[in-house]
Amino acid sequence: xxxxxxxxxxxxxxxxxxxxxxxxxxxxxxxxxxxxxxxxxxxxxxxxxxxxxxxxxxxxxxxxxxxxxxxxxxxxxxxxxxxxxxxxxxxxxxxxxxxxxxxxxxxxxxxxxxxxxxxxxxxxxxxxxxxxxxxxxxxxxxxxxxxxxxxxxxxxxxxxxxxxxxxxxxxxxxxxxxxxxxxxxxxxxxxxxxxxxxxxxxxxxxxxxxxxxxxxxxxxxxxxxxxxxxxxxxxxxxxxxxxxxxxxxxxxxxxxxxxxxxxxxxxxxxxxxxxxxxxxxxxxxxxxxxxxxxxxxxxxxxxxxxxxxxxxxxxx
Amino acid sequence: xxxxxxxxxxxxxxxxxxxxxxxxxxxxxxxxxxxxxxxxxxxxxxxxxxxxxxxxxxxxxxxxxxxxxxxxxxxxxxxxxxxxxxxxxxxxxxxxxxxxxxxxxxxxxxxxxxxxxxxxxxxxxxxxxxxxxxxxxxxxxxxxxxxxxxxxxxxxxxxxxxxxxxxxxxxxxxxxxxxxxxxxxxxxxxxxxxxxxxxxxxxxxxxxxxxxxxxxxxxxxxxxxxxxxxxxxxxxxxxxxxxxxxxxxxxxxxxxxxxxxxxxxxxxxxxxxxxxxxxxxxxxxxxxxxxxxxxxxxxxxxxxxxxxxxxxxxxx
Numbered sequence: 001x002x003x004x005x006x007x008x009x010x011x012x013x014x015x016x017x018x019x020x021x022x023x024x025x026x027x028x029x030x031x032x033x034x035x036x037x038x039x040x041x042x043x044x045x046x047x048x049x050x051x052x053x054x055x056x057x058x059x060x061x062x063x064x065x066x067x068x069x070x071x072x073x074x075x076x077x078x079x080x081x082x083x084x085x086x087x088x089x090x091x092x093x094x095x096x097x098x099x100x101x102x103x104x105x106x107x108x109x110x111x112x113x114x115x116x117x118x119x120x121x122x123x124x125x126x127x128x129x130x131x132x133x134x135x136x137x138x139x140x141x142x143x144x145x146x147x148x149x150x151x152x153x154x155x156x157x158x159x160x161x162x163x164x165x166x167x168x169x170x171x172x173x174x175x176x177x178x179x180x181x182x183x184x185x186x187x188x189x190x191x192x193x194x195x196x197x198x199x200x201x202x203x204x205x206x207x208x209x210x211x212x213x214x215x216x217x218x219x220x221x222x223x224x225x226x227x228x229x230x231x232x233x234x235x236x237x238x239x240x241x242x243x244x245x246x247x248x249x250x251x252x253x254x255x256x257x258x259x260x261x262x263x264x265x266x267x268x269x270x271x272x273x274x275x276x277x278x279x280x281x282x283x284x285x286x287x288x289x290x291x292x293x294x295x296x297x298x299x300x301x302x303x304x305x306x307x308x309x310x311x312x313x314x315x316x
Numbered sequence: 317x318x319x320x321x322x323x324x325x326x327x328x329x330x331x332x333x334x335x336x337x338x339x340x341x342x343x344x345x346x347x348x349x350x351x352x353x354x355x356x357x358x359x360x361x362x363x364x365x366x367x368x369x370x371x372x373x374x375x376x377x378x379x380x381x382x383x384x385x386x387x388x389x390x391x392x393x394x395x396x397x398x399x400x401x402x403x404x405x406x407x408x409x410x411x412x413x414x415x416x417x418x419x420x421x422x423x424x425x426x427x428x429x430x431x432x433x434x435x436x437x438x439x440x441x442x443x444x445x446x447x448x449x450x451x452x453x454x455x456x457x458x459x460x461x462x463x464x465x466x467x468x469x470x471x472x473x474x475x476x477x478x479x480x481x482x483x484x485x486x487x488x489x490x491x492x493x494x495x496x497x498x499x500x501x502x503x504x505x506x507x508x509x510x511x512x513x514x515x516x517x518x519x520x521x522x523x524x525x526x527x528x529x530x531x532x533x534x535x536x537x538x539x540x541x542x543x544x545x546x547x548x549x550x551x552x553x554x555x556x557x558x559x560x561x562x563x564x565x566x567x568x569x570x571x572x573x574x575x576x577x578x579x580x581x582x583x584x585x586x587x588x589x590x591x592x593x594x595x596x597x598x599x600x601x602x603x604x605x606x607x608x609x610x611x612x613x614x615x616x617x618x619x620x621x622x623x624x625x626x627x628x629x630x631x632x
Binding site (some may be wrong): 076146151156157159160161176245246247252283284287288300 | 372390393424440445446460462467469470471472473474475476477478481482484492493494497542558561562563564566567568569570596598599600601603604632
């Protein structure tokens with residue numbers, strides 16, 4: 001039987017996984033990421049871990065279809081990492097190095113794109129031809145998958161939907177330096193910021209605007225009838241629905257999947273986003289479905305395995 | 317030698333063309349479109365014209381790689397036309413009918429997408445892997461081409477960038493029923509509307525706001541120092557630059573090509589759009605190039621030929 005490895009390389013841990021050639025997860029485990037000395041040990045650590053795992057399981061090189069690696073960095077069309085600040089890397093050809101050490105085909109992908117592929121193959125996007133993932137976390141990231149392939153775009157910059165300008169009247173800058181980016185309103189940070197603003201503007205609420213607040217607190221407060229929390233959710237949904245309508249005008253995906261911490265709010269998030277999406281969407285695009293991410297923390301490893309298995313099918 | 321036919325089917329004329337299998341245009345000619353009786357003669361007219369042309373040139377069926385047809389209608393992923401109001405058609409499987417009559421492989425594509433493929437293959441997008449065409453005419457249409465393939469999207473609705481909401485403060489509805497669509501500002505109609513607005517609001521200008529005005533008059537007036545005309549161009553560029561920045565966040569195309577009547581304004585249009593694109597674009601996307609459409613009225617037939625020749629390569 002054939003296998004592949006899916007590896008989700010993060011700033012604190014490296015998640016390893018073994019999949020069958022049918023895409024079934026067999027085993028997963030993780031190591032701390034050795035970020036010391038500008039991350040110089042990371043690639044050899046991955047190579048040795050895999051060679052060791054193959055040894056223990058008596059796998060021959062011929063049995064291993066490939067290794068897919070998701071990296072927290074911009075990855076260009078040829079698979080080269082430009083800068084990975086969390087790992088300490090400058091320009092690095094991860095795939096080439098890993099291939100030299102293991103003699104196994106290697107595929108490198110941006111970690112957000114790996115998660116998008118994972119959601120497409122096994123999560124909220126399953127069963128669709130085209131999907132956009134929006135990850136509503138500290139910021140808003142995402143990925144675009146068309147016919148089983150991630151759209152990387154010029155210099156790997158596709159899928160950065162968090163930086164669509166949705167409000168050109170904004171006076172506070174986004175972390176990116178622009179004004180009115182989607183992530184200023186529809187991230188976990190964004191909904192908390194909105195909550196504080198509404199509270200300070202006199203809307204009633206149960207949370208102190210000056211204390212520590214997390215996105216989940218705001219969603220919990222909505223259930224308690226908190227006015228500021230409801231308005232913060234409306235703002236999040238308004239701008240997210242508007243951005244999704246813009247995305248639909250460009251590529252008209254079959255489904256838009258919402259992931260990240262904010263997506264744990266569930267049905268109330270979907271309902272709010274869909275309401276504003278219907279308001280802003282061009283009529284032929286109004287059939288677009290919305291779904292919650294479903295692959296959880298394993299999205300990355302699933303996506304890396306899918307990348308390997310799908311690349312194999314193509315070169316067959 | 318192998319050949320293919322490219323056909324641009326419009327509401328008033330059908331443009332026929334013959335290309336070599338290397339993509340070289342050999343011959344083109346046109347017929348009026350027989351739109352009588354709900355367009356029931358159109359497909360047989362195309363089939364007979366081609367069979368006749370083959371006869372006259374002693375082409376065997378084996379020499380003809382395929383027929384590509386651009387249709388002024390939404391075409392779904394399987395090539396079926398849903399409704400084509402300009403032709404009088406209801407749901408029609410154009411490719412199947414044409415194939416039955418000619419016994420030659422047929423490929424059907426939306427006419428705006430055909431023009432986008434034509435610009436990609438032989439016009440302003442030539443030499444790039446990914447391209448977005450924005451056609452600034454009476455409305456704003458367009459097409460998205462990634463790695464030589466048009467993105468059709470759910471129900472054929474991709475590439476409708478003219479209906480991205482760029483101004484949620486707008487109180488006048490777009491033809492689509494929504495408010496603040498790109499085409500309300502950045503089409504030929506849009507710049508004329510803006511001109512009239514600025515004149516009526518007291519800006520100085522050489523054209524009467526109550527007389528007939530065309531987009532080219534506005535561009536000519538700019539050269540004469542017309543204040544209202546300059547502001548209308550700034551508004552066009554502001555919203556177009558903003559929409560292009562949103563497009564870049566989604567798919568980060570290598571080049572954005574501007575076509576349609578408004579693009580005859582040339583360098584002054586490019587300069588204005590680029591200025592606002594730089595303001596709104598997420599920094600990794602700022603390398604996106606801008607170009608003017610270059611395939612002119614032949615974009616459609618070039619795109620249809622490219623579609624046939626590219627589909628052939630894939631099935632090889």
